Amino acid sequence: MNEQEVISATREWLEKAVIGLNLCPFAKAVYVRNQVRIVVSEAPHLDGLLEDLDRELDLLAAADPDEIDTTLLIHPALLPDFEDFNDFMVIAEAAVVEHDLEGVLQVASFHPRFQFADTEADDIGNYTNRAPYPTIHLIREESLSRALAGFPDPDSIYQRNIETLKKLGLAGWLALGMKAGRGE
16 A cells, blocks of 8 residues: 555545544644645554654644644554554553653544444444544644634534434445445
């Protein structure tokens, strides 16, 4: 899989699922202003992915938010197993602290097999965080706080997303052109 295919699939997921279904009510504004940096890591091992993460944390922290507001770091080949990916996310969160960026940047996770604790693998609610490839989302806390301040009930976003996907169902998800998220 080449970098352009990964970026195209990610953009399609952003446009049809994240923005199209309004799973993240803040995504559209930064996406249409071209402030979303999409980076595909070709690191041959986890140490290399961590180096890529280190570079992206520093780059995003130093960048003008009007130029780059958020970053998606994707690795299409490493961490196909969700539990391994979830373990790596602990390291990613520690990297934020190591870079002295706690309170400045935070990480969120998306994965083709994403599964919330205490849910079944095929629970449609898991699809709120299912992306085409393992993806680490780097988010500016200031931008997030500003966006949340203008949202009437930010705590309801998660539940609203699950309700949206329950209404849509797996057939509706597949009709969007998204994969079932079970590794296909």
